[in-house]
Every structure is written in C-alpha cells, then in structure tokens.
Amino acid sequence: MLIPKKVEAALNAHLTLEMAALYHYLAVASWCDSKGYEGSASFYYKQSAEEQTHFMKFFNYINQVGGHAEVPELKKPTSTFKSILETCKKSLEAEQKVTQSVYKLLDIAAKEKDHATQAFLNYFVDEQLEEEMQFSRLISKIELIGSGPQALYYIDKEIEKLATAQAGANTK
C-alpha cells in the first residue's frame, strides 16, 4: 500500500511538532532541575521521553506505508520560565497545537480516503485528550494551592506524583 502524497507531506510536517514538544519538555526539565524543583524535573524528563516515542511512532509509520520520513529542522526552545505554573501553561499551549495538527491530519486522511492513516491517528486523539486534561488539572491545582511560602514545595510534590503515576502506568 502506498500512502497518498498529501498525507505523507502532512505527516512529515507533524513530525516537527512532536520533536518540538520533546525539545520543550527537555528545556523545562532542565530549568526545573537547575532551580531545585526535583519532582517537576523528573515529571518533565518523562514527558520528554514520551514525546520521543510519539515522534518515532509517526516516523516509523511514514516509512512503513511506503513514504519517506524526514528529520525536521528545529528552533532552540525557550529555556527560562517565570514559574512552574508558567511551564504548565506553556505545555498546555504546546499540546493544544499538537491536537489541532492531529485533527488536521485526520481531515486530510479522510479526504484522501486513507483509512489506514485514520486508524493510526486514533491512538493520538486519545493521547492528546489525556495530555491536555493532565495540564488543565495541574494548572487548576497550582492555582488552588496558591503562592504562599510553602506552596512551591507542595506544587513540586504534586507534580512528582504525576511522574510516579506515569512510571507505574508504563510498566503495565
């Protein structure tokens, strides 16, 4: 089976977004690490690793269906942040962009009657919903905890719990 050219081009364009997400999370993890937010750093390193698996799923799929996956060119990501809350807001924005791109890919695949690609993309529809919900919940929680003297400690612990929960889910 050969992938329609328009779908191949759109999937290649999407690779940039998955790799940009990897870069973003890695930059955030490093900022958290340098500030001593160990729990948050651990969570964001895991997010970054997860983006690599997303990237590779798209990359391998393109080649599997007779296309040619190309390594994208990327800009340096933002490397400093005002607060942990800001890192969550930027992450939600980045994930919303990825979601829009996945929806656009589905539209293109549908127009080209490419059912295989539509089936492939369904996993990412679920995945994106999860990612967006995770950051929305986190932002609400951080806003609830507030910015009192002990707030940062609790926020870092809350985010660490997410990293631990993910590690548990990955071993299932």
Ligand code: MG
């Ligand atoms: Mg992703």
